[in-house]
Amino acid sequence: MATCPSLSTAPAALRLIPFALPRGLLLALLAILTGCGVHSFKASDPAAAPFLARALTQEQPGVAITAAVPDAAETEALTGIDLYDQDIQPVWLVVENRGDKPLRIALRSIDAEYYSPIEVAYMNRGPYSSQGYADMQRWFHQHGLPRGVPPGEQRAGFVFTRRQRGTKGFNVDVFSASGGHSFTFFVPMPGFTADYTTVDFASLYPPERMRDLDLAGLRRFLETELSCCASGPQAGDNGGPLNVAMIGSSLALRRALLRGGWQETRAGGTLLASARRHLFEERGPDAIFYLERADGNEMLNLHLWLAPWTVDGEPAWIGQVYYREFEESLLRGIASNETLRNSAFLSRYIRESVAADIDAAQRFLLQNFWYNQSLSGFGVVGGVGYSSEAEPALTFDGIGYFSDGFRHVLKLSETPVPLDGVHLLYGDLALPGTGEAR
């Protein structure tokens, strides 16, 4: 542990400096020179903090978990440290073991790269005196969520997660000798409204419009009835291709997206506003999610609509997955100009742009769900229509693309599925280049 100067430990030699410097100032100077702080540590009692008013509780047989997430200002008020500025977001949990066996909380389920309590303290040791740091380390250690909860007892504490923008979504898995429980929390944060929270899903379709399909019926429908693509603002506009169909509850879907690192978009926000011009059932996407590459500027977009059909009684979703095109305004201009549309520029764009290769995005989504253990089955069906680099398809807003013409059917599971637990929904797999004509 770093040793910082105090009145008792300041070197004797310094005390002999023949300047009339006040002892306190000397100590402060010494502290600055040695990189040590002088502050004491003061924190509030989290059990009495105002953010607990927003706490959500979920119960399963034998276990109850309460979760609350302080925002940036509340975190600073609690700890005296701006943790959000360091991309650390504390999550407050109370885990009550109502069973008769010890319960173990898997902290990694909440965030695979959480910060340990003492790590957070050590990262912020700078301004504190030696005693201040000791107090801070003890406070963080004591307020970290322990892993074990004895039968009939409860434990409370923080897990220091990586900051998430928007709704704070996380899993909490707990295990006992009698089995595991998986909880998923979506804690709304002050000042952020996710787009899908403003959609009234129950009233989107009248009951008589809904149809229930079996898997074979879904395939027939996707290949022969559903249009290739979204529509656009004008009659006859072709929007982006509907290249993914999902089966699963909204909880399974939100869990899959959460595990896969997908981020929500803000209701009414300007980000991705142009994406909302792509219509299905005459409305923009019910939800738009995006996934950014950590070491680059690429961004995958996923547009989802609740479908007017169910599959064996389960909710279904239709969507588009593609790489966002950053030159979209430029391309829009080109698409609307007959001469430019046939220029070498557009063919080079098709040949090289990330966005034009929509099947790459589709492949990524499949693996993303597979590896995050959300996928219980998938299938490959036709319906988008084959297009090539030589003869690309073009959306109303000027995005050129090519595709083998397949839709991915992704069946989602609310509970984790091991890598080898994923089943092929349709045994036959079509060969590339055989997608039927548009």
Place this chain on the structure above:
Amino acid sequence: MKHRWWLAALLWWSVAAGGAADVPPPNDRLQTRSEGAVSVSVAVPSAAEAQAIFGADLYAQNIQPVWVSVTNDGEEPVFLTPMGIDAAYYAPREALQRVRSVGRSDVASLVESAAVRRVEVLPHSRRAGYVFTRVDEGTKSFNVDVLSDSAVAQMSFFVPVPGLRLDHHDFDREALYAAEEIRELALPELVAALEGMPCCVRDADGEDRGDPLNLVLVGEVEDLFYAFMRAGWDETETIYASSLLKTAGSALTGGRYRYSPVSALYVFDRAQDIALQRARSSIHERNHLRLWLTPLVYEGQPVWIGQISRDIGVRFTTRTITTHKIDPDVDETREFLLEDLAYSQALLRFGYVGGVGAADYNAPRGNLTGDPYFTDGRRLVMWLSGTPTALDAVEVVDLSPWHTGQVGD
């Protein structure tokens, strides 16, 4: 440009094979492994070789092409997942976007036509091409997952780039232990033997006690590497002691130790046999893990003892000038590893035996660099799984009936 003929060959193949660039990289480092009806071959071109193949400096853009060929001789389709090789693999055009400034259209078509562009491999067919991964210096180590409706074939590859062929299967227990030292034990004896193991790592002189040896792994070396790689342990800077590997001698001199991130600590009078790191995306800090092979065998599988620590910063010491400051809550780090392996579907079962002995928060012990630590004193025993084990199938073994109460020296 002695490799130029490869470029020509590749172009020819691109045309002849309808765009499927069925050309291994220009080296003799091809490695092949089979499991069931699936056979996988891989090779990794060096920076210069990649330049010759693609006409662009992919390595400079942190792109390392990995050539993979999957042959499916079975009756059902299988799937080759680039994400299994690198969770942040580059889609072909993501790779292309990073080298496009060279402004050559032939680069575009080369990158694209050579890439693995579909994941399925139909019955009685073969798919080959490049997966664009992030660069690993020295040895490229990665997993190839071949998934199907009924099974998953998991294979780990270690490909020196460039250099000698290195087969991690040849790990050499005989070099470390005489035949009469190797003991196959039943569970009660295993617990006693583990509790009799040294408490802590030592310095080179074998005198001062350091970090507690707080974990035990039971599993074959290939299961171990597969598990840790799947869990995101950083293969980039992984080092393997030459004592462990028959063929490693010349491959391990020089280059690899340039990256040596892990200082040597000692158990059984030797430095760690395996050192692994888990990088974290958000900050510079990492977790460090050191393992030593013991002479113990349980149900035919080797038993390893080890130590794990979580870096939480850098600090100055009088002894080594700078050192990683470790989280004094070493149990926290230990339990994280357990969860990490369980979530990577690599854990079969686990239990606890006695270890270093308890040390309280208010009366911590010190390690070799003077960092304090506190602990419940237990040693975590983990059985690794060679096939994916779902989280809810992980078994907890109560080892307490066989606890001896002994604390090793």
